[in-house]
Amino acid sequence: MDVPDGGYAAVMGVSGAGKSTLLSILGGLEAVQQGTVCVGGEDLSTLRGRQLARFRRARIGFVFQDFGLLTMLTARENVELALTLTGVPRGRRKEQADQLLGEVGLAARATHRPPKLSGGELQRVAIARALANRPAVLLADEPTGNLDEDSAIRVMELLERLRAERGCTLVVVTHNPELAARADERLRLSRGQLVRQ
Structure with a gap:
């Protein structure tokens, strides 16, 4: 798998094929067992x-299918928490969180907690949170898996727009062939092998 800086790749495969594991390895959440994995010129196997952890904080943004938001925090506070972890000073967190929520079209929902947000809104908060560290690589694991068709299209359009505006690399795992077709490079993971489509 070779995705150029600023590129967009979609990975498909049956359940259990290892797609989420692949993203975890690319994002430095799981150790490389064999071979070499380079992300942005950094050999993760070393x-x-x-x-x-430093590599992840500096270079990677994660978007998960289940959103991964803390329900007792507002949308803004969920994004602020990510900003805290990246070292943004307390006095600048609210402003930056609001800016990120504005980028994903949720400025007016900043004070709402997850139970008061729709699935599409939850995923947009999760995307704003993933952008907190200004990642070079955005990894999205089934970002539309829990969304209706219209919300899924809007979320993919948002990810594509943010990729273009920020120049980050986007790698998306999806079961949806129509969404995968939007990517520059389409790959299928089967029996431990990545095959170009």
Whole structure:
């Protein structure tokens, strides 16, 4: 798999094929067992512990299918938490969180908690949170899996727009062939092998 800086790749495959594991390896959440994995010129197989955590904080944004938001926090506070982890000073977090929520079209919903947001809105908060560290690589694991068709299209359009505006690399795992067709490069994971489509 070779995705150029600023590129857009979609990975498809049956359930259990290892798509989520692949994203976890690319994002430094799981160790490389064999071979070489380079992300942005960094060989992940040589990084351990704190080095890997530093790499993730500096270079990777994650968008998960289940959103991963804390329900007791507002949309703004969920994004602020990510900003805290990236070292943004307290006095600048609210402003930056509001800016990120504005980028995803949720400025007016900043004070709402997850139970008061629709599925599409929850995913947009999760995207804003993933952008908190200004990642070079955005990894999205079934970002539309829990959404209706219209919301799914809007979320993919948002990810594509943000990729273009920010120049980040986008790697999306999806079961939806129509959404995968939007990518520059389409790959299928089957029996441990990535095959170009």
